[in-house]
Amino acid sequence: MNRINKKLQEDKKLLSIYFTAGYPKLNDTVEVIESLEKSGVDFIEIGLPFSDPLADGPTIQESSTAALENGMTSEVLFNQLKDIRKTVSIPLIIMGYFNPMMQYGVEAFCKKCAEIGIDGLIIPDLPVQDYNENYKAIFEKYGIINVFLITPQTSDERIRFIDSISNGFIYMVSSAGVTGAKNSFGDTQKTYFDRIAAMSLKAPQVIGFGISNAETFKQATLNAKGAIIGSAFVNNLSKNGIKSIPDFISSIR
Amino acid sequence: MSYFVDENGYYGQFGGAYIPEMLYPNVEELRQNYLKIMQEDSFKKEFDELLKEYVGRPTPLYFAKRLSEKYNTKIYLKREDLCHTGAHKVNNTIGQILMAKRLGKNRIIAETGAGQHGVATATVCALMGLECIVYMGEIDIARQAPNVARMKMLGATVIPALSGSRTLKDATNEAIRDWINNPVDTHYIIGSVVGPHPYPDMVARFQSVISEEIKWQLKEKEGKENPDYVIACVGGGSNAAGAFYHYLDDKEVGLIAVEAAGLGVDSGESAATSVLGNEGVIHGSKTLLMQTKDGQIIEPYSISAGLDYPGVGPLHAHLCESKRAEFISITDDEAMNAGLELCELEGIIPAIESSHALAVFNSKKFKKDDVVVLNLSGRGDKDLNTYIKYFKL
Ligand SMILES: Cc1ncc(COP(=O)(O)O)c(C=O)c1O
Numbered sequence: 105m106n107r108i109n110k111k112l113q114e115d116k117k118l119l120s121i122y123f124t125a126g127y128p129k130l131n132d133t134v135e136v137i138e139s140l141e142k143s144g145v146d147f148i149e150i151g152l153p154f155s156d157p158l159a160d161g162p163t164i165q166e167s168s169t170a171a172l173e174n175g176m177t178s179e180v181l182f183n184q185l186k187d188i189r190k191t192v193s194i195p196l197i198i199m200g201y202f203n204p205m206m207q208y209g210v211e212a213f214c215k216k217c218a219e220i221g222i223d224g225l226i227i228p229d230l231p232v233q234d235y236n237e238n239y240k241a242i243f244e245k246y247g248i249i250n251v252f253l254i255t256p257q258t259s260d261e262r263i264r265f266i267d268s269i270s271n272g273f274i275y276m277v278s279s280a281g282v283t284g285a286k287n288s289f290g291d292t293q294k295t296y297f298d299r300i301a302a303m304s305l306k307a308p309q310v311i312g313f314g315i316s317n318a319e320t321f322k323q324a325t326l327n328a329k330g331a332i333i334g335s336a337f338v339n340n341l342s343k344n345g346i347k348s349i350p351d352f353i354s355s356i357r
Numbered sequence: 358m359s360y361f362v363d364e365n366g367y368y369g370q371f372g373g374a375y376i377p378e379m380l381y382p383n384v385e386e387l388r389q390n391y392l393k394i395m396q397e398d399s400f401k402k403e404f405d406e407l408l409k410e411y412v413g414r415p416t417p418l419y420f421a422k423r424l425s426e427k428y429n430t431k432i433y434l435k436r437e438d439l440c441h442t443g444a445h446k447v448n449n450t451i452g453q454i455l456m457a458k459r460l461g462k463n464r465i466i467a468e469t470g471a472g473q474h475g476v477a478t479a480t481v482c483a484l485m486g487l488e489c490i491v492y493m494g495e496i497d498i499a500r501q502a503p504n505v506a507r508m509k510m511l512g513a514t515v516i517p518a519l520s521g522s523r524t525l526k527d528a529t530n531e532a533i534r535d536w537i538n539n540p541v542d543t544h545y546i547i548g549s550v551v552g553p554h555p556y557p558d559m560v561a562r563f564q565s566v567i568s569e570e571i572k573w574q575l576k577e578k579e580g581k582e583n584p585d586y587v588i589a590c591v592g593g594g595s596n597a598a599g600a601f602y603h604y605l606d607d608k609e610v611g612l613i614a615v616e617a618a619g620l621g622v623d624s625g626e627s628a629a630t631s632v633l634g635n636e637g638v639i640h641g642s643k644t645l646l647m648q649t650k651d652g653q654i655i656e657p658y659s660i661s662a663g664l665d666y667p668g669v670g671p672l673h674a675h676l677c678e679s680k681r682a683e684f685i686s687i688t689d690d691e692a693m694n695a696g697l698e699l700c701e702l703e704g705i706i707p708a709i710e711s712s713h714a715l716a717v718f719n720s721k722k723f724k725k726d727d728v729v730v731l732n733l734s735g736r737g738d739k740d741l742n743t744y745i746k747y748f749k750l
Contacts (some may be wrong), residue, residue, distance in 0.1 A: 153522065156639070158533050159377040164360040165520050177651040184394040202375055203638045207652030228377040229638065257540050262381075277379060281538045 107195040107223045108249050108272045112308050113355040118146040118330025119321065119336050119356060120310065122199060124167035125150050125184070126176030128342055133184045134191075135346055141192050143353035149332065150227065152181060152200030159228045161284030163335035167342065178208045182216050189221035191260055192280065197251065199226040210239055214246040224249035224272055232266060240269075251275050256296040276300060276328060278314045285336040286314035289323050301327035321356050358679060360605040360672070363475050366554025367643075368522060369679060371671035374553035376469045376641045379537040383545075384641075386460065386575075395562065407451050408566060411484070412441045414448075416567075418574035418730070423702040430723035433584070434705070434733045435571055437596060442470050444735030445564060448478040450546055452563030454481040457544035464488045464543040468532040470497055470525030471662035471710070472504025472590070473735060474548030479513035489513040492531040494524035504739055522656040525666050528608050529640050547634045549593025550670035553641030557598075557670045564599025571730055572603055579728055586611040586723065590714040590730040591684075592628075592663045594670040596734035601682070611683065613721070614673060615714045617659035618686035628657035630669045631677045631684035639667065645674040660689040660743060661709040663735075691716040695739065708735030709743060 111118065121140050125133045133150070140148055150328045153168035160168070164278050181198075188196065197215065205227065217225070225248055229237070232252055243250050249272035254263050266274060279286075279293055289297075300309060311324040311330060312332035322330040332355065340352045358369075366372050366388075374384055394400055408414040416436045425432045437445035450467075457465060465482050467489070469475030475491040482489035491508055497519040498505050508515050521527040529551075536545045550557040551566075572582040587604055589597035591614045605608040619627035627633060634645040639654060646668035647655040659665045669677070676682035687695075696712030699705050707715060711734045723729055737744065744750065 156526065156530055158530055158640075159379060159537065160519075161534075169521070172653060179651070194561065200636075203648070203654070204652035206637060207648065224431075229375045229641070231374060231376065232378075234373065234375070255379050255540075257382040258378065259382070280379065280540045282379075282534050 106272070107251055108147065108197070110327060111195050112273060114335035117325040118310065119304070120131060120147045120149060120330060120332040121145050122149040122151055122332055122334035123337055123341060124153055124164065124171050125181050126153065126171035126174045127167045128170070130174040130176060131184070132346060133181065134188060136341070136349070137188065137192055137196070139346055139349040140353070143350040145194065145353060146330065147195035147197065149197045149199045152178060152198055152204060154204055155275045157201060159282055161282040161335060163285070163338050164249050164283050167338045178204055178213070182220060185220050195223045196221065197224040197226055198222055202227050202230045211242050214242050214248050217248055218246035224251055224252045226275060228253060230267070236269060253277050256280055256292070256300050260303065263300070263305070267305040273310045273329065274305065276298070276309045276311045278311050278324065281313065283313050283335050285339065286320060287316065288319055289314070297324070297327055318356055322326040360676065360681060362554065362558040368671045368675035371644045371674040372554055372557060373643050374457050374641055375638045375643060376553045377537065379540065380533070383536060383540055384553050390460065391456065391555050391559050395457055395654065400455060400459065401474070401536045403455055404452055408448065412447055412451060413439060414566065415570045415574070416440060418571060418578065420578065421703050422701065427702060428718045428723065429725055431726065431728045433575070433728070433730045435567060435600065435730055436733055438707065438711065438733050438736035439706070442473070442477045442480050443738060444473045444477070444619065445567065445599060446548060447480065447559050448473045448566055449548065449563045449595060450474070450477040450481045452487050453544070454487070457487070457546070458485060459519045460544060462542060462544035464539065465546055466490045466492070466532050466535050466543055467546045467548060468492045468525065468528040468683070469548060470494070470528065470665055471739060472497070472501040472508065473663060473739065475513070475515070476504050476511070478546050479508040479511035482513065483511045490535065491515050492528040492535070494518045494522070494528045496523045497525065501662055501739060524656070525598040525662070526654065526656070533640065549595040550598045550672055551593040551640055551642060551668065557642065558658065560595050561598040561602060561672060564595050565602035567596070567599035567732060568603040570599060571600070575627050575728070575730070580603055583607055583610050584728040584730045585734065586613055586727065586729045588613040588714050588717050588729065589733060590664060590710045591669055591673055592666050592710060594673040596732055598670065598672055600730070600732035605681070612676065612681060613717060614676065614682045615717055616684060616686045617661055617664035617713055618656040618688045619660070621688055622686050626658035628659040628666065629686040630667065632686060634689065644668050644671045644673050645677065661692065661713065662710070663710040664713060683750050685717055685720060687713040687716040687720070691719065695719065696744070697748065705733070706737035707733055707738045708737050711735055
């Protein structure tokens with residue numbers, strides 16, 4: 105069984121962290137991952153930086169630009185991660201935009217992920233239909249889970265469809281917007297969280313975008329299976345460095 | 358082979374809608390409605406009337422006698438430079454503002470490079486009384502100051518794009534992020550035949566008025582609808598798409614697309630996507646784009662802000678790959694000199710984008726009785742500072 109599915113069966117709310125690979129320094133990637141696991145994080149999204157991250161706010165734009173300037177590429181990332189399964193056992197997901205994966209070759213990319221022990225991919229700008237028609241078979245061949253996004257604007261009908269083709273979790277984007285830390289969620293978000301919970305979907309939901317602290321984590325995981333912290337973690341990492349990771353994580357739950 | 362968009366939003370292998378799920382409802386709403394709305398009688402009537410009374414269409418198809426003599430061929434200039442606001446861009450913004458109104462949107466966003474599309478968008482927003490926000494790279498704001506002032510006078514808010522290279526590509530990123538943040542009340546008026554389906558097709562249809570007019574105008578002047586060649590510059594490709602549109606299936610009409618070579622295609626400072634680019638995804642569309650081996654988008658360069666884009670629209674990628682159109686790259690120097698030559702021979706100061714198209718006469722030889730239509734996409738007022746600096750006027 106894929107590590108993601110195993111993790112989703114655990115009887116607890118899951119905390120996931122997104123960070124940008126190759127940031128703050130090019131060779132920090134592995135140390136960040138190891139520190140996150142030791143601090144008790146349930147799974148990790150490793151951000152593959154892209155020059156034009158359309159769905160990201162300023163924090164992740166800046167970490168992506170810095171990582172690229174540091175020399176991060178798909179090839180470099182795969183090299184950094186080649187022995188990661190000797191030290192890390194929690195699920196690892198690569199999150200990145202489609203173009204770098206397309207240039208690497210989607211099949212070659214998935215094959216490399218499988219060799220290393222990457223469990224899933226999140227590709228915000230790969231459309232559901234395109235995935236279904238052109239890439240699903242490749243992902244399945246290598247046992248890579250593709251994670252789809254839904255938003256407050258996604259229709260019930262489309263959510264049902266996405267649920268039907270999800271074999272891991274559904275990534276619930278918390279609000280209409282790009283990535284970025286928020287201090288609390290308002291009524292619109294609560295209504296949306298309740299609406300999705302009431303749909304009793306087959307795939308567990310993990311909420312991301314705007315989760316930043318214990319309060320937003322708690323609100324998000326009231327119904328959902330877990331939550332993902334991105335920008336707030338990256339902000340903390342750039343301010344306080346890798347050694348601050350355990351404190352940051354213990355401040356969340 | 359078809360050169361028009363297929364039902365899935367592709368031109369051959371190019372096109373599609375590579376957008377994050379956050380944009381799906383907006384783009385889908387547009388996709389489901391754009392053709393229906395464009396075919397409504399009331400829409401057509403309002404669009405045609407505004408093009409006539411407000412934009413000043415039809416624009417002349419002007420026989421350039423002295424230019425023709427110099428190059429020993431028959432050259433007609435399609436005078437899009439005479440459109441209200443000074444370029445073809447307004448054909449599209451008139452169409453899209455009417456579309457936005459019918460979709461019930463009351464907030465308009467746009468990206469701009471040279472500022473021509475920003476001005477054309479601010480203009481139609483003023484005309485319709487809608488809120489207008491224009492994203493523009495910080496560097497372009499500095500080099501196109503007069504257009505920034507025009508947008509402000511027209512009531513638009515100009516927001517500098519501070520990310521990445523701070524030019525057109527980044528302004529487009531910021532506009533897309535704005536749309537993600539404002540998914541309900543906002544329409545994004547894209548300025549060229551780029552972006553996710555249905556934008557390339559919708560913008561091409563609004564611009565197709567250019568070749569529609571060329572056909573009957575040429576019939577009046579030459580007794581035939583088809584020229585031997587149509588020449589247009591390509592940034593994203595909207596003026597070229599409009600000038601080519603009604604000739605796409607007429608194989609005897611040669612289509613010439615002119616890209617900016619910047620300091621030279623091999624100089625590292627260029628925007629010649631057809632030479633330097635390969636297949637990839639930018640701004641929601643699979644197309645030819647300039648990128649590193651790792652798939653990071655490369656910052657282009659051209660003296661002309663309107664051609665300073667690392668991709669081309671998917672229609673043009675298809676025209677290039679299928680060889681339906683000939684792609685020619687023109688350097689900064691070639692373009693600037695061709696621009697000055699038009700001033701001297703015809704008394705017309707062209708936009709530097711259009712000057713790239715004019716420079717083709719120096720690199721490609723036409724026959725004496727060839728009828729060549731060149732789409733003069735814009736006027737040079739906005740470029741005076743660049744002309745002054747370049748020629749030390
Ligand atoms: C006068 C003029 N011509 C051409 C262009 C290039 O755009 P497109 O290739 O979409 O026609 C611009 C863009 O700003 C322009 O202002």
